[in-house]
Amino acid sequence: MATLDLENISKSFGSAKVLHDIDLAIRDKEFVVFVGPSGCGKSTLLRIIAGLEESTAGKIVIGGQDVSGAHPVDRGISMVFQSYALYPHLSVFENIAFPLRVQKMGADDLKARVHRAADILQLTDKLQLKPGQLSGGQRQRVAIGRSIVREPKVFLFDEPLSNLDAALRGDMRVELSQLHRELNATMVYVTHDQVEAMTMADRIVVLNGGRVEQFGTPMELYHHPATKFVAGFIGQPNMNFVPGVVAGVDAAGVAVDLDAGGRLVLPIEADGAAKGDRVEVGMRPEDIRLGEGLSLNVKVIERLGGVTLAYGALGDDTRFCAALDGVAPAREGEPLALSIDPAACHLFNSDGRVMRRKAAPALVA
Amino acid sequence: MMMDRYSLLQKIGIYLAVAIFLGFILLPFVEMFVVSLRPLEHLFSSPYRFWGENFSFDAYSRMWETVPLLGRYIWNSIFISGMVTGLTLIFVIPAAYAFARLEFPFKNGTLGIFLAVNMFTGAVLLIPLYRVLRTLGLLNTYWAMIVPGVAFLIPTGIWLLRSYLEKIPRELEEAAFVDGASRLYTLRRVVLPLAVPGLIVVSVAVFITAYAQQFLFAITFNQVRELQPLPAGLYEFIGYQDVTWNEMMAASLTGVLPVMLIFLFLQKYLVAGLTAGAVKE
Ligand SMILES: Nc1ncnc2c1ncn2[C@@H]1O[C@H](COP(=O)(O)OP(=O)(O)OP(=O)(O)O)[C@@H](O)[C@H]1O
Ligand SMILES: [Mg+2]
Numbered sequence: 001m002a003t004l005d006l007e008n009i010s011k012s013f014g015s016a017k018v019l020h021d022i023d024l025a026i027r028d029k030e031f032v033v034f035v036g037p038s039g040c041g042k043s044t045l046l047r048i049i050a051g052l053e054e055s056t057a058g059k060i061v062i063g064g065q066d067v068s069g070a071h072p073v074d075r076g077i078s079m080v081f082q083s084y085a086l087y088p089h090l091s092v093f094e095n096i097a098f099p100l101r102v103q104k105m106g107a108d109d110l111k112a113r114v115h116r117a118a119d120i121l122q123l124t125d126k127l128q129l130k131p132g133q134l135s136g137g138q139r140q141r142v143a144i145g146r147s148i149v150r151e152p153k154v155f156l157f158d159e160p161l162s163n164l165d166a167a168l169r170g171d172m173r174v175e176l177s178q179l180h181r182e183l184n185a186t187m188v189y190v191t192h193d194q195v196e197a198m199t200m201a202d203r204i205v206v207l208n209g210g211r212v213e214q215f216g217t218p219m220e221l222y223h224h225p226a227t228k229f230v231a232g233f234i235g236q237p238n239m240n241f242v243p244g245v246v247a248g249v250d251a252a253g254v255a256v257d258l259d260a261g262g263r264l265v266l267p268i269e270a271d272g273a274a275k276g277d278r279v280e281v282g283m284r285p286e287d288i289r290l291g292e293g294l295s296l297n298v299k300v301i302e303r304l305g306g307v308t309l310a311y312g313a314l315g316d317d318t319r320f321c322a323a324l325d326g327v328a329p330a331r332e333g334e335p336l337a338l339s340i341d342p343a344a345c346h347l348f349n350s351d352g353r354v355m356r357r358k359a360a361p362a363l364v365a
Numbered sequence: 366m367m368m369d370r371y372s373l374l375q376k377i378g379i380y381l382a383v384a385i386f387l388g389f390i391l392l393p394f395v396e397m398f399v400v401s402l403r404p405l406e407h408l409f410s411s412p413y414r415f416w417g418e419n420f421s422f423d424a425y426s427r428m429w430e431t432v433p434l435l436g437r438y439i440w441n442s443i444f445i446s447g448m449v450t451g452l453t454l455i456f457v458i459p460a461a462y463a464f465a466r467l468e469f470p471f472k473n474g475t476l477g478i479f480l481a482v483n484m485f486t487g488a489v490l491l492i493p494l495y496r497v498l499r500t501l502g503l504l505n506t507y508w509a510m511i512v513p514g515v516a517f518l519i520p521t522g523i524w525l526l527r528s529y530l531e532k533i534p535r536e537l538e539e540a541a542f543v544d545g546a547s548r549l550y551t552l553r554r555v556v557l558p559l560a561v562p563g564l565i566v567v568s569v570a571v572f573i574t575a576y577a578q579q580f581l582f583a584i585t586f587n588q589v590r591e592l593q594p595l596p597a598g599l600y601e602f603i604g605y606q607d608v609t610w611n612e613m614m615a616a617s618l619t620g621v622l623p624v625m626l627i628f629l630f631l632q633k634y635l636v637a638g639l640t641a642g643a644v645k646e
Binding site for chain 1: 519534536537540541542543544545550554556558559631
């Protein structure tokens with residue numbers, strides 16, 4: 001059982017506090033992704049789990065055992081670094097064998113283990129090469145190979161794909177998901193790429209400024225973002241935020257007068273909101289349709305084939321993006337009439353906290 | 366590459382500067398060589414002639430008779446410098462690693478002191494050193510020339526190697542640490558193999574300096590003829606009547622030759638980048 005519990009982890013570098021009371025319970029065999037903007041403390045948190053960095057306060061518990069202060073090997077973790085961190089003077093075989101050599105494992109055992117890892121990662125015919133002779137994707141696989149030979153309980157990845165080109169990244173994403181299934185291990189994966197997060201994660205931790213904004217499944221984050229930050233971070237293109245004022249609250253939901261003109265009645269629990277409060281309506285570009293109600297001054301059109309992205313402004317200055325049909329009759333410089341199903345809207349109060357949606361799509365767990 | 370593009374004028378300027386610089390450094394060697402070929406009586410003839418008909422390599426064979434221990438002196442020079450280099454490395458490697466990677470109190474202060482020590486030449490400290498060596502009973506042994514050499518070169522070595530070690534990606538060591546390797550194991554299996562070019566640079570620098578500075582220690586701390594290095598041994602070419610300059614120059618060049626050959630051979634290691642493929646480019 002390799003559960004991983006972080007209890008009130010805080011970290012300061014000198015006077016700068018970069019992690020604030022992080023509390024997470026990661027289940028056995030779960031694939032958890034940390035996402036967040038650059039500098040939000042993802043790597044720092046991962047390094048604390050690894051034992052490369054000491055937390056200022058808090059506890060790390062792996063498999064029910066308090067390992068704060070323990071050596072990485074005793075924690076049963078292994079780590080794949082963003083830069084691969086391969087030993088350039090050693091062959092692929094020796095790179096993968098390194099953790100076993102440290103343990104002074106017997107030659108036969110060692111060979112068998114390295115070959116098994118190389119097999120899983122399709123590196124068998126590369127074992128005699130030096131890392132310098134490999135492509136980026138192969139190097140990444142060697143780094144992963146080195147982390148799996150030791151058969152750790154928890155795998156830690158720090159942006160392992162960020163140095164690869166887009167196509168290769170897609171392939172490696174699939175391979176990593178497969179690997180997770182094959183190894184049946186707990187994995188913690190750091191990235192700032194929300195596509196990686198959405199596609200690979202069982203659950204996602206969204207970090208912002210050293211705090212956990214939300215911890216949930218990809219679909220929870222997509223349909224029920226807890227904060228404006230999460231809503232804006234998850235989903236591509238990003239969610240639009242349209243400012244407005246609460247015009248009234250009744251059984252049907254919250255009526256909002258948009259600054260850009262028009263009134264929407266949203267099926268959302270008022271949650272203490274009262275007439276006159278400033279709010280922001282969150283609208284995902286993919287929920288926007290051609291219709292009546294919103295008028296977009298189109299500035300840029302991107303036709304991707306299947307979808308057409310229309311960028312522009314609602315009213316005078318609200319930046320807005322709509323993802324429309326591939327053949328949508330949108331033209332740059334011309335106004336475009338759009339509509340949205342009120343049930344698809346999110347509503348955020350002035351602190352950026354979400355108000356609960358009544359009618360949300362059923363979650364696929 | 367854009368960076369390598371110079372206009373013709375710039376190129377001429379650069380080559381001219383290099384030529385002048387090299388001229389200053391190399392002309393004395395050319396003169397040494399010419400003198401070594403010249404018969405002794407030509408040396409003081411005037412007007413001075415750069416080339417004469419009876420130039421020969423005679424001096425190169427006669428020098429071994431004039432100074433019978435010459436071979437021994439050359440060997441001593443190399444031996445002393447080699448020992449100084451080896452011992453210096455033994456001290457410098459762990460020290461430089463500590464300065465490059467560990468945090469400890471007074472780290473920068475200590476480094477500063479090391480730099481300051483570098484500014485003293487051995488000459489200032491000869492008398493105290495003499496007393497120390499006498500107390501330890503090391504006078505008139507090889508150690509009298511080796512120990513001070515090592516002591517003076519450790520700071521230089523630390524400064525050179527530390528900056529090299531700092532360039533080795535920290536993540537490599539962290540990876541080794543996560544995989545359970547101890548500091549020493551990491552140093553031996555990861556850091557040192559990657560630091561080979563740096564180690565060669567340090568060895569070469571230490572060897573050359575040791576070769577140059579042994580003269581001072583030899584004439585002050587050692588009276589035993591058989592232990593003298595070449596620069597001290599060259600004194601024997603100074604006779605009661607006259608100095609056999611041509612043989613002295615021949616002997617100097619011969620003494621430096623083996624060292625030069627080794628360095629020519631090592632040069633390719635100095636430029637080789639061993640860290641290729643370690644981390645993302
Ligand atoms: N050794 C350190 N000393 C001082 N500050 C540090 C140190 N390491 C990280 N920080 C600070 O901690 C904060 C979080 O850094 P961290 O590397 O965890 O960010 P990150 O989320 O991984 O960002 P990125 O996506 O750019 O990798 C940053 O503000 C950084 O400046
Ligand atoms: Mg990072």
